[in-house]
Amino acid sequence: MKRIALALAVASFATALTAAARAQTPAERVGRGVRAYRDLDYDSAAVILRAAVALPGTALADSDRVRALVYLGASELYQEHRDSAAAAFGRVLRIDPRYQIDQLIFPPEVTGLFQQVRLVTRAVAVVVQPLTELRIAGDAVSIWLYATTFHPVDVTIRRPNGAPLRALYQGGISDSLQLRWDGRALDGTPPDSGRYLLQVDSRGADGHVVRSVVLPLDVARERRDTLPLPAPLNDSLFRPEHVPGGTGLRQVLTGLIGAAAVAVLPSVVAGRASASGDRLVVAGGFGIAAILGFQAARRPQPIPENIAANRALQLAWQHEVDSVHARNVARGQEVRLLIRAGAARVVEAQ
Amino acid sequence: MNLRVLPLLVACLAPPRLAAQVPRYLGVDLSLSRPRFQSTSPAGGERLSGFAVSERLRIVLRPVSLDIAYAQGRLTADTGNAAARDIVEGSLFVAYRPVPWLALKTGPHLRAYAAPGGTERWALWEGRAHVDAPIEGGEWVAYGEGWMALASSVNVSPGSAGARGAEAGLTLKLPQSPLWARLAYVVDQARLKNNARTESVQSVVLAIGFGGR
Numbered sequence: 001m002k003r004i005a006l007a008l009a010v011a012s013f014a015t016a017l018t019a020a021a022r023a024q025t026p027a028e029r030v031g032r033g034v035r036a037y038r039d040l041d042y043d044s045a046a047v048i049l050r051a052a053v054a055l056p057g058t059a060l061a062d063s064d065r066v067r068a069l070v071y072l073g074a075s076e077l078y079q080e081h082r083d084s085a086a087a088a089f090g091r092v093l094r095i096d097p098r099y100q101i102d103q104l105i106f107p108p109e110v111t112g113l114f115q116q117v118r119l120v121t122r123a124v125a126v127v128v129q130p131l132t133e134l135r136i137a138g139d140a141v142s143i144w145l146y147a148t149t150f151h152p153v154d155v156t157i158r159r160p161n162g163a164p165l166r167a168l169y170q171g172g173i174s175d176s177l178q179l180r181w182d183g184r185a186l187d188g189t190p191p192d193s194g195r196y197l198l199q200v201d202s203r204g205a206d207g208h209v210v211r212s213v214v215l216p217l218d219v220a221r222e223r224r225d226t227l228p229l230p231a232p233l234n235d236s237l238f239r240p241e242h243v244p245g246g247t248g249l250r251q252v253l254t255g256l257i258g259a260a261a262v263a264v265l266p267s268v269v270a271g272r273a274s275a276s277g278d279r280l281v282v283a284g285g286f287g288i289a290a291i292l293g294f295q296a297a298r299r300p301q302p303i304p305e306n307i308a309a310n311r312a313l314q315l316a317w318q319h320e321v322d323s324v325h326a327r328n329v330a331r332g333q334e335v336r337l338l339i340r341a342g343a344a345r346v347v348e349a350q
Numbered sequence: 351m352n353l354r355v356l357p358l359l360v361a362c363l364a365p366p367r368l369a370a371q372v373p374r375y376l377g378v379d380l381s382l383s384r385p386r387f388q389s390t391s392p393a394g395g396e397r398l399s400g401f402a403v404s405e406r407l408r409i410v411l412r413p414v415s416l417d418i419a420y421a422q423g424r425l426t427a428d429t430g431n432a433a434a435r436d437i438v439e440g441s442l443f444v445a446y447r448p449v450p451w452l453a454l455k456t457g458p459h460l461r462a463y464a465a466p467g468g469t470e471r472w473a474l475w476e477g478r479a480h481v482d483a484p485i486e487g488g489e490w491v492a493y494g495e496g497w498m499a500l501a502s503s504v505n506v507s508p509g510s511a512g513a514r515g516a517e518a519g520l521t522l523k524l525p526q527s528p529l530w531a532r533l534a535y536v537v538d539q540a541r542l543k544n545n546a547r548t549e550s551v552q553s554v555v556l557a558i559g560f561g562g563r
Contacts, residue, residue: 265518
């Protein structure tokens with residue numbers, strides 16, 4: 001009977017402890033583990049922190065997770081669990097390759113191990129501005145890489161299907177590296193709108209990829225609006241280019257009088273002298289000229305100054321149309337790219 | 351019908367204004383003419399015809415111009431036994447153009463008929479009126495000219511009783527070209543005193559000219 005009562009009491013206490021622990025936030029749990037470490041209770045600290053870092057990724061912020069792992073590594077080290085400590089520090093660097101351990105808080109043996117782990121951990125942090133707008137030639141997306149230690153990396157922009165769009169860099173990285181992507185494919189053309197991937201592969205000493213950082217880049221391609229063409233010239237702007245033709249009567253009359261004059265001149269001038277038939281050639285010439293003059297006079301007569309003014313007006317309008325057209329062609333070739341960077345994702349090699 | 355009809359004819363041909371009048375002009379032309387000579391006298395008459403060539407130089411400094419012409423040809427008998435003869439003419443006219451379509455001219459006109467039996471020489475001082483009338487723009491221009499001798503002399507007895515003449519023709523000038531052509535009919539008559547004889551010459555003239563400002 002006493003054993004049963006004791007068991008019930010222990011169970012009740014454990015349930016109460018569990019409930020209390022469940023009531024804590026993950027950050028509070030990390031804080032409790034840190035306090036246990038500072039109280040030199042490394043066993044409790046390790047248990048609490050190990051449970052904290054075992055929470056799923058969304059439950060614990062990266063900063064709390066890194067803090068928990070650092071104190072977990074130190075606790076493991078003081079428990080003579082060097083491999084576990086190194087593993088915890090390795091996880092720290094994979095989460096945040098730029099993390100620097102605080103030498104005022106941790107003793108040299110801890111910071112020394114951390115630095116040793118840094119030397120063998122090949123990881124890269126990728127920082128890209130959340131939104132970049134590329135308007136003109138020379139604009140580029142700035143990509144910063146921060147490495148844990150010197151190692152070779154491949155940096156590639158990939159299409160959604162994984163095919164490479166543009167290889168940005170292939171070589172070593174020591175501390176940090178800045179790369180620029182002008183938003184163009186290898187052939188210089190801007191890509192279509194869509195999601196692309198910035199992939200940074202870290203290579204091991206044997207040349208194989210040990211881990212990759214993949215960062216989505218959403219590219220939105222926008223063209224500038226074209227300018228409206230000038231409105232067609234209104235007919236009212238043009239001057240009349242012709243005046244209506246005349247009756248042609250004066251031309252006919254002139255020709256007829258000329259022909260008649262040729263016919264009668266011998267009798268007028270020479271009196272009784274016989275008239276020469278040759279003059280009929282000239283009379284015929286007057287007749288032909290009268291016909292030509294009659295036809296020409298009935299045609300609308302051009303107004304040269306108005307024709308020139310209208311031509312100048314038309315040319316000015318056409319020049320404006322050509323200018324707008326040229327500007328629209330240039331605008332059509334100007335592509336504006338909006339590039340939004342997403343959250344980086346780490347892919348460990350299998 | 352007589353010369354009094356000429357002013358009326360000239361007035362009808364006169365255009366409101368001329369487009370082809372230029373302030374300064376220098377031109378020459380070469381023409382080929384077909385003169386027909388006819389003389390009548392109480393004793394009978396003779397008819398001759400032939401060909402003649404002439405050259406003319408025209409200098410215009412508006413409103414004044416100067417025309418210098420020379421012609422030479424050969425006449426042979428159309429009928430009868432008239433002796434063939436050479437015809438030689440020269441003239442120099444000073445013209446004044448009070449309005450663009452009208453020119454008034456005056457100057458000496460010499461004509462000679464050189465025959466084997468002797469040379470008949472006429473010396474005339476003429477007054478002329480010339481009218482231009484464009485038919486189609488400035489390309490086809492009709493013109494008429496009438497003249498009469500203000501003074502005349504001839505080396506044939508009984509002497510000169512006067513002379514008169516007229517000309518009607520067309521000028522074709524292509525735009526933007528220094529070339530032009532002229533087709534004209536010319537008739538004149540000279541009389542000896544006492545109606546001893548009249549001599550008339552009718553010619554169809556085709557001329558090609560070249561000139562510019």
